[in-house]
Amino acid sequence: MDALAAAMLVTALASSTAMPTVDCGLVRTRDIGVDFGTAEAAVRTLATARLDDSRRHDREWVGGVLRTADGRYRITEGVGCAGQDTVTFSVPVTPRTELVAFWHTHGDAGQARHLFSPDDGRVVSDTGKYFYLMTPDGTLKVLRPAHARVRATHYFGALVAAPESDVATPDIHA
Numbered sequence: 001m002d003a004l005a006a007a008m009l010v011t012a013l014a015s016s017t018a019m020p021t022v023d024c025g026l027v028r029t030r031d032i033g034v035d036f037g038t039a040e041a042a043v044r045t046l047a048t049a050r051l052d053d054s055r056r057h058d059r060e061w062v063g064g065v066l067r068t069a070d071g072r073y074r075i076t077e078g079v080g081c082a083g084q085d086t087v088t089f090s091v092p093v094t095p096r097t098e099l100v101a102f103w104h105t106h107g108d109a110g111q112a113r114h115l116f117s118p119d120d121g122r123v124v125s126d127t128g129k130y131f132y133l134m135t136p137d138g139t140l141k142v143l144r145p146a147h148a149r150v151r152a153t154h155y156f157g158a159l160v161a162a163p164e165s166d167v168a169t170p171d172i173h174a
């Protein structure tokens, strides 16, 4: 990816519930500095580590998944403000990394929080990249371009199966 991807902005909408609009500006996500074997492992590991905080503080964690030149995966993260429904974020991309997917959480449990929002669908259809969601109950799902071809109020996406064997979980620091 080139400099254009580095400036790519993504908007993720948590839900369509009528809440006061909070806009905290652009969330600049950062690489957590851990290599993973697959994009799904990267997302599952980091989203699981952030799920309790996401629920407790009703904040959305967001980020991108990067593939490195040697075929490994890195992940970036940032966090929106409490009560913020729409989070706009950027993902840093270097000449040696390619942006391959996005991920996010939806804060605390609530109406439609287990579903992808229309804005989530727009991200996927605009970028052609997978968008992962860890729902408030800890289910990992993915929205793919084929899912988002049709405009909808919400999208279920597809479940991402848990790995058959648990591998050692890298230590993720805040």
Ligand SMILES: [Zn+2]
Residues within 6 Å of the ligand: 012, 013, 014, 015, 104, 106, 115, 116, 117, 120, 133
């Ligand atoms: Zn969303």
